[in-house]
Amino acid sequence: MQTADFSHCLDTLLIHAGEPRPRMGGALILPVFQSATFAFPDPSGDPALRYIRLNNTPNHEVLHAKLAALEKAEAALVTASGMAAIAAVLLTVLGSGDRILVQQGLYGGTHGLIHQDLARLGISADVVSDDDPADWRRHLQPGTRAFYVETITNPTLRVADLEAVAAFCREHGLVSIIDNTFASPVNFRPLEHGFDLSLHSATKYLNGHSDIVAGAVIGGANLVERVKQRLDHLGASLDPHACFLLHRGLKTLGVRVRQQNSGAEAVARFLSGHPAVARVNYPGLENHPDHPRAKGLFDGYGGMLSFEIDGGAAVAEAFLSHLRLPVVAPSLGGVESLITRPAATSHAGMTPAQRAAMGIGDNLVRMSVGLEAPEDLIADLDQALAGGG
Numbered sequence: 001m002q003t004a005d006f007s008h009c010l011d012t013l014l015i016h017a018g019e020p021r022p023r024m025g026g027a028l029i030l031p032v033f034q035s036a037t038f039a040f041p042d043p044s045g046d047p048a049l050r051y052i053r054l055n056n057t058p059n060h061e062v063l064h065a066k067l068a069a070l071e072k073a074e075a076a077l078v079t080a081s082g083m084a085a086i087a088a089v090l091l092t093v094l095g096s097g098d099r100i101l102v103q104q105g106l107y108g109g110t111h112g113l114i115h116q117d118l119a120r121l122g123i124s125a126d127v128v129s130d131d132d133p134a135d136w137r138r139h140l141q142p143g144t145r146a147f148y149v150e151t152i153t154n155p156t157l158r159v160a161d162l163e164a165v166a167a168f169c170r171e172h173g174l175v176s177i178i179d180n181t182f183a184s185p186v187n188f189r190p191l192e193h194g195f196d197l198s199l200h201s202a203t204k205y206l207n208g209h210s211d212i213v214a215g216a217v218i219g220g221a222n223l224v225e226r227v228k229q230r231l232d233h234l235g236a237s238l239d240p241h242a243c244f245l246l247h248r249g250l251k252t253l254g255v256r257v258r259q260q261n262s263g264a265e266a267v268a269r270f271l272s273g274h275p276a277v278a279r280v281n282y283p284g285l286e287n288h289p290d291h292p293r294a295k296g297l298f299d300g301y302g303g304m305l306s307f308e309i310d311g312g313a314a315v316a317e318a319f320l321s322h323l324r325l326p327v328v329a330p331s332l333g334g335v336e337s338l339i340t341r342p343a344a345t346s347h348a349g350m351t352p353a354q355r356a357a358m359g360i361g362d363n364l365v366r367m368s369v370g371l372e373a374p375e376d377l378i379a380d381l382d383q384a385l386a387g388g389g
């Protein structure tokens with residue numbers, strides 16, 4: 001497919017990168033190619049074998065080019081879910097007998113994949129510090145192949161020393177892998193900071209409308225091609241209609257995420273000044289332990305925050321029940337604000353002591369700030385903190 005070649009500005013790339021030039025049939029919007037297979041050889045002279053499971057229909061290819069452009073990478077690949085992206089990458093980079101360094105407190109599905117499924121295949125993980133290269137060196141073994149981190153951790157919004165992780169991997173020949181879901185390419189582009197592979201749950205900010213599940217792998221052409229071969233065999237391709245929705249959602253990523261950045265910051269500052277709130281975790285706040293690091297790395301602090309309400313589980317549950325705008329639901333990154341209590345949902349499988357060690361009290365609430373007017377969200381949080389009415 002011939003595509004237009006643009007540079008630099010993310011907002012322009014979101015709209016134009018990867019789009020076929022000339023437009024197919026003149027259509028401004030790429031139609032859904034609802035076809036499992038394609039005539040071979042294609043009368044246009046294209047000899048490629050096209051098949052939905054091989055992730056190479058026009059709907060896939062426009063996404064691959066656009067996503068690669070957004071994070072300044074050579075290549076990208078869309079997948080059936082964020083977990084499909086993570087599984088395909090880890091099964092490409094690691095084999096039986098290999099080891100991986102991992103950050104503490106990874107996304108639950110990733111934690112389960114690494115510590116249960118990969119463990120069964122004879123792949124071991126070493127949980128290491130967020131920012132201590134001496135600790136990383138101590139855990140290095142001859143079979144260590146990769147290092148896996150997340151840009152911003154859930155639900156306490158910590159930011160590891162990401163540049164040190166990438167540098168350590170280069171020094172020791174490890175593949176550096178980062179889950180960039182929470183930041184999105186608007187706020188952080190990992191390859192510019194030395195990472196080899198950036199992964200996304202495109203279910204979240206990239207699509208942004210809470211209506212599909214999808215994933216993405218972004219990185220160098222050779223590595224992404226190896227991941228694609230694995231994905232082709234695992235069969236976790238993205239359906240063309242989901243490609244179409246992701247394509248549509250991506251075009252507004254810039255305006256959405258910038259609005260969510262400023263909405264979340266306004267909410268975080270309001271909560272910080274509220275007498276019924278004991279603590280606010282938002283990397284954009286000056287008192288966040290990783291604020292200086294986030295300031296140096298990110299173009300925006302994101303739409304996610306968490307906070308502790310004075311009192312225990314019952315007080316936090318009552319607060320949730322009084323809210324009118326944020327929906328109590330898992331997931332994040334959509335236009336509707338979503339809110340959860342991690343001790344009762346994402347982290348319910350841990351013991352209270354394990355949760356406490358990660359800063360997850362019974363009174364902690366996590367919020368994905370949507371696109372409602374920030375003043376309306378603040379008014380709603382205020383009335384719910386006051387016990388509803």
Ligand SMILES: *Cc1c(COP(=O)(O)O)cnc(C)c1O
Binds near residue numbers: 083179181182201
């Ligand atoms: C949601 C999420 C995933 C998993 O993505 P799915 O699209 O649900 O498979 C992985 N990492 C992070 C950080 C997530 O938020």
